[in-house]
Amino acid sequence: MERNAAIVKKPVGVKRKTARYKEFAWEKSIAVLGSISIVILALIFLFLVKDGIPLFRHVGVAEFLFGDTWRPISEPPVFGILPLIAGSIVVTLAAAAMSVPMGVGCAIYIAEIADPRAKEFLKVVVELIAGIPSVVLGFIGVLTLAPFVQEIFDLPTGLTAFTGAVVLAFMAVPTIATISEDAIYSVPREYREASLAMGATRWQTIYKVIIPASSSGILAASLLGVGRVIGETMVVMMVCGNAPVIPNTIFQPVRTMTATIAAEMGETVHGGDHYMALFAVGLALFAISFAINAAASGAARRRGAGA
Amino acid sequence: MSAKSSERAAFLALRICGCAVAAPILLILGLLIVKGAPALSAEFLLSAPRMGLKEGGIFPAIVGTVILVALAISVALPLGVACAVYLNEYAGDSRLTRLIRLSIVNLAGVPSVVFGLFGLGLFVLFLKFGVSILSGSLTLAFLILPVVITASEEALSSVPKSFSEASLALGATKMQTILRVVLPNALPGMLTGAILGVSRAAGETAPILFTVAAFYLPRLPSSIFDQAMALPYHLYIVSTQVPGASETVKYGTALVLVSLAFGLNLVAIIARNRIRKQRKW
Numbered sequence: 001m002e003r004n005a006a007i008v009k010k011p012v013g014v015k016r017k018t019a020r021y022k023e024f025a026w027e028k029s030i031a032v033l034g035s036i037s038i039v040i041l042a043l044i045f046l047f048l049v050k051d052g053i054p055l056f057r058h059v060g061v062a063e064f065l066f067g068d069t070w071r072p073i074s075e076p077p078v079f080g081i082l083p084l085i086a087g088s089i090v091v092t093l094a095a096a097a098m099s100v101p102m103g104v105g106c107a108i109y110i111a112e113i114a115d116p117r118a119k120e121f122l123k124v125v126v127e128l129i130a131g132i133p134s135v136v137l138g139f140i141g142v143l144t145l146a147p148f149v150q151e152i153f154d155l156p157t158g159l160t161a162f163t164g165a166v167v168l169a170f171m172a173v174p175t176i177a178t179i180s181e182d183a184i185y186s187v188p189r190e191y192r193e194a195s196l197a198m199g200a201t202r203w204q205t206i207y208k209v210i211i212p213a214s215s216s217g218i219l220a221a222s223l224l225g226v227g228r229v230i231g232e233t234m235v236v237m238m239v240c241g242n243a244p245v246i247p248n249t250i251f252q253p254v255r256t257m258t259a260t261i262a263a264e265m266g267e268t269v270h271g272g273d274h275y276m277a278l279f280a281v282g283l284a285l286f287a288i289s290f291a292i293n294a295a296a297s298g299a300a301r302r303r304g305a306g307a
Numbered sequence: 308m309s310a311k312s313s314e315r316a317a318f319l320a321l322r323i324c325g326c327a328v329a330a331p332i333l334l335i336l337g338l339l340i341v342k343g344a345p346a347l348s349a350e351f352l353l354s355a356p357r358m359g360l361k362e363g364g365i366f367p368a369i370v371g372t373v374i375l376v377a378l379a380i381s382v383a384l385p386l387g388v389a390c391a392v393y394l395n396e397y398a399g400d401s402r403l404t405r406l407i408r409l410s411i412v413n414l415a416g417v418p419s420v421v422f423g424l425f426g427l428g429l430f431v432l433f434l435k436f437g438v439s440i441l442s443g444s445l446t447l448a449f450l451i452l453p454v455v456i457t458a459s460e461e462a463l464s465s466v467p468k469s470f471s472e473a474s475l476a477l478g479a480t481k482m483q484t485i486l487r488v489v490l491p492n493a494l495p496g497m498l499t500g501a502i503l504g505v506s507r508a509a510g511e512t513a514p515i516l517f518t519v520a521a522f523y524l525p526r527l528p529s530s531i532f533d534q535a536m537a538l539p540y541h542l543y544i545v546s547t548q549v550p551g552a553s554e555t556v557k558y559g560t561a562l563v564l565v566s567l568a569f570g571l572n573l574v575a576i577i578a579r580n581r582i583r584k585q586r587k588w
Binding site: 019022023026027029030031033034035036037038040041043044047048050051101102103105106108109110113114118121122124125126127128129131132133134135136137138139140142143144170173177201202203204206207224227230231232233234238258261262265266270278279282285286289290292293297 | 338413561
């Protein structure tokens with residue numbers, strides 16, 4: 001009743017006008033806030049460039065990318081990130097080799113085989129793994145896995161690329177498993193039924209029909225898992241042994257790009273060469289994560305077209 | 308090998324995959340509880356570290372993490388919800404929308420240590436906030452933004468179209484419809500997203516390394532321009548940088564951090580499943 005009275009008192013046109021202004025202001029501010037992620041991404045790129053690119057006034061790009069020595073605090077300093085790239089690649093490939101089969105296998109098990117209770121349980125487990133802070137996994141890796149690896153392979157230290165890769169493989173499983181699972185679910189039911197009706201066993205159906213039909217989704221999942229591994233910092237810093245040299249075997253300490261930034265930024269002079277070099281490493285990481293995302297969404301799009 | 312027996316072998320292998328994923332997490336949790344639980348006392352939770360971090364409690368680190376995370380989510384949630392409202396209610400399939408979606412995906416893929424560099428470059432040095440709670444929580448807010456946006460969007464799109472159509476048909480404007488019909492119905496889902504964001508922010512170490520984290524502070528921070536201790540950073544320090552730190556301190560810190568992150572995650576998972584089941588529409 002009171003509301004109606006208020007409307008009668010005010011001339012209708014004025015109220016409608018303010019309402020329209022309000023609506024307009026609301027819509028515009030939502031649109032501006034909606035674009036915030038573009039702004040943030042642009043800012044990240046901008047600041048990496050601003051603090052990283054000036055390094056190349058003193059250091060050649062080729063020397064930086066392909067130099068095999070990283071000695072940032074010797075005199076004169078040497079900034080070759082090849083050992084760091086090698087470290088990242090070794091750890092990432094080893095982790096992917098373990099986590100892609102595990103993650104995809106886990107996804108197939110959840111989607112096609114497990115009974116409802118096992119399925120619920122595993123889904124919760126996968127979400128919990130995704131929720132463990134990486135520093136905790138690093139901590140556990142240092143205290144339990146590293147001594148184990150040292151003993152089994154009879155090494156001088158347990159902090160090696162392999163140890164890190166095992167922990168990272170575990171961390172990447174949730175990403176790979178959940179996205180692969182979605183891809184498997186999106187395979188039309190008719191495919192499955194047709195195959196079973198032709199007399200194929202469930203396993204034949206899985207590996208001859210379902211896996212091929214969801215392969216691009218599984219590829220996208222694996223790529224995103226790899227992206228997760230390359231970008232991980234704390235685990236590799238704590239578990240991989242932190243030696244910035246190109247490794248001969250997987251059982252040597254390595255230092256990745258991410259770990260180098262995290263470990264060394266604290267000691268740098270802001271604006272100095274070392275500082276800029278670490279930003280340049282960050283820029284390289286940024287570019288890598290961009291490329292992986294592009295590849296993953298390319299793979300996912302192919303699924304849309306193919307199926 | 309017959310089709311049947313190869314099926315049996317394959318299923319066994321897949322089951323082993325499932326177990327191999329589940330077993331380590333159960334072992335890790337068991338280890339943390341067995342070794343960490345004895346450390347949990349009122350004194351451990353409520354006192355400051357002593358003897359160069361080798362003994363004593365973790366109170367300043369808990370307080371620091373709570374402050375950082377609270378500030379981060381209070382920045383990220385409004386931004387994320389606004390972004391989700393725009394994507395879900397206003398934007399059609401325009402070039403801008405596609406660009407926004409692309410940038411959200413890419414933002415989610417940026418390594419966390421790169422967020423740390425960005426926070427150092429923008430907040431600490433360029434805006435001169437210094438190594439402070441403000442710099443750290445803003446960095447964390449940007450880091451969790453994709454999580455919040457994605458969850459909010461899912462929540463918004465689960466509200467049936469007929470709800471907003473009914474509201475619009477009654478003469479409500481679009482703004483009124485969103486504020487009074489769509490958002491209240493999407494609220495539980497958005498809170499789930501917020502909890503996931505909080506849990507993520509609480510566990511991140513790399514973004515706070517150069518933006519806020521302090522090795523050891525005898526007093527609690529008094530303003531947002533102070534440094535702060537934080538649980539994940541503290542765990543990193545005591546487990547790798549402080550030789551001779553006692554087992555209780557290490558496992559106790561790890562257990563508190565994991566309980567915080569897991570507790571929040573579990574709440575979010577349960578809440579989400581309950582919402583999904585309750586939905587009658």
